[in-house]
Amino acid sequence: MAETKAAGYLQDFRARGDAIAADCTRCGACFRACPMVAPAGLSEADPEKTAAGIVDLVTGGAGTAEAVRWASVCSGSGHCIKACPEGINTRFMVQLARGFARRRRGEAPLKPAWRESFQAMSRSVRTLSRLQMPPEVLARLRMYKKAPREHPPQIVFYTGCNVLRTPHIVLLCLDVLDLLAIDYEVMGGPGECCGVYQFREGDFDNNARIAYASIDGLASAGASTVLSWCPSCQVQLGEVSLPGYEARFGRRPFDLNPFLVFLAEKADALAPLMRRRVEKRVALHERPVLPAVQAAVRRLLAIIPGVELVEIDVPRVGTQANSLSVLPAFKRELRERELAAVAAAGVTTLATIYHACHREICDAGDGKSFEIVNFMEILGEGLGFAAEDLYKRWKLMREIDEIIAETSALIAERGLDLETVRDVLLAEFGAR
Ligand code: SF4
Ligand code: SF4
Structure with a gap:
């Protein structure tokens, strides 16, 4: 068990900032690749100077106004990562700068800035999940009462927090794992937080304390692989906390991979288990945050008999829909453009992938020529599973x-x- 009470986590983040500064040439390629630059009103900003401002922020300086603005609108798309010739994780760099900028801005203690939104999220998750799942189904998630085990599970399915507001998605994931006879443990919920709320506000000490406790909790199951559902958790734990944990404690207790990528690797085993044709022409509501998930969803759609994938040519931005809330007009424009393109393509179905996107647009098919469902509902239908989307029902x-x-x-x-x-x-x- 890691010593999660140890002080000085802030120094670890400072050291990571210093390491980035040593590698970065301030070429500005990451800034040029970012889809948030123009909508944030930064088109005229100098890429090299703005990148230098980010480096200044992560090394304890005040940065520049343009750098602070850029960091504040980062939606996590990751376009910048591919653009960096030095192999720096620029998403981490820009989001680290956002945290340092918020630390400088706030004279008050950092905790109140995230505590309120975290508490509201916890209350929403607890209430909506209990409202949608009877005790026997909650027990299936094994999150509230764990049965003792003789052997470690093959994998841990890490829900994160917010997908539990749309639990039909989780239940379909578990149906597929059961069908594949995979021995798993489910973990997650607000008690096993990835730490994103604290990281966003620059409360690096609390971020590390909370995330490292969650890492220890996940590791306690004894599986070498943890599968994440949520892209935000994948980025937060995979790019921020596990590297930090490894640097501090000298070990990485498990590999963290996206659930859908794991499932796509089992596509050949799943294909013969398909029980129904699903006569749908499907467009995808995608996010670029994890390109491997985009590929995985295509691989899985291809094994569902009857499904035809229709590619929609619209910009893909952000981690999930909520990551664009910093620029509401841009978010609205993207949404309207996508819904118009989907209608014009004559598809039967727009399939969301991630839960926050699903919450945001699940009702937008009402009165239109196409339905909006989650991708797991389509996969489940092919495999003979169903789980009612009560969230959408109530939203409608x-x-x-x-x-x-x-x-x-x-x-x-x-x-x-x-x-x-x-x-x-x-x-x-x-x-x-
Ligand atoms: S992760 Fe996306 S939004 Fe953030 S800086 Fe990189 S390209 Fe821009
Ligand atoms: S692309 Fe890489 S090297 Fe260039 S400024 Fe961005 S982080 Fe630095």
Whole structure:
């Protein structure tokens, strides 16, 4: 078990900043490749000077106004990583600069800046997951009551937090693992946080403390492979925390890989298990954050009988939909452009991949010529599984009172506090 109470994690991040500064030539290629530059009003900024400003931030300086602005709008697409001739993880560099810039800005302690949003997320995840899953299904996730094990599982399925607001996606993932007879343990939820809330605000000490405790928790299952569902967790743990953990403690307790990439590697085993034709023409709602996941989804769609993939030529930006909230007009423009392109392509289905994107657009097919479902629903349909998307159902209802009325028996049965449920539903679906 790592010593998670050790002080001085901030110094570890400073050392990583210094190492980047030593390698970076300030060529500006990362800035030129970034899709957020123009929408953030930075088209006129000098790429070399802005990159130098980022390096200044990660080494303790004030940077430049352009560098601070660039860091503040980073959505994690990763276009910059491929552009760097020095092999620097530029996504980490820019997001590290964002944290250091926020540290400089805030005279007040850092914790309040992330605590409120973290608590709101925790409450939403706990309430929505309990509202959608009866105890026997929650038990299937084995997150709240773990059965003792004689042998370590083959893998750990790490949900992260937020996918539990759309639990049908997780349940379909577990159905597929069961079908493949893979022995797994499910971990995640707000108690096993990846640390992104703290990292974003530059609270590096708390980020490391929380993320390293989660890494120890995941490692305690004894599996050498942990599969992430969430791209934000994959980036946060895979690019920020596991390298930091390894540098500090001299070991990396497991490999972290995206679940869908793992599944695509099993495509040949899954193909003969298909039970149904799925007559759909499918466009993908994609994010560039993890190119291997984009390839994996294509590989898996190809084994579902009846599915035809229709490529849509629209820009792909960000980690998930919420990563673009920093530039709302740009986000809206991308969404409208994509929905118009999907309608024009005459597809039956727009398939989301990640959960935050699904939450954001799952209702946007209402009244249109195409449905919006998650990719796992299509894969599940081919394999003979179904899990109802209650989140979409509730989002499509126009009144919170209607949702409360529909779920009142569940609220009582599961012992949920009605006012908390109402607050969570209001925050989630708005007062429509
Ligand atoms: S990760 Fe994406 S948004 Fe962030 S700096 Fe790189 S290209 Fe720009
Ligand atoms: S592309 Fe790489 S070397 Fe060039 S400025 Fe960006 S981080 Fe530095």
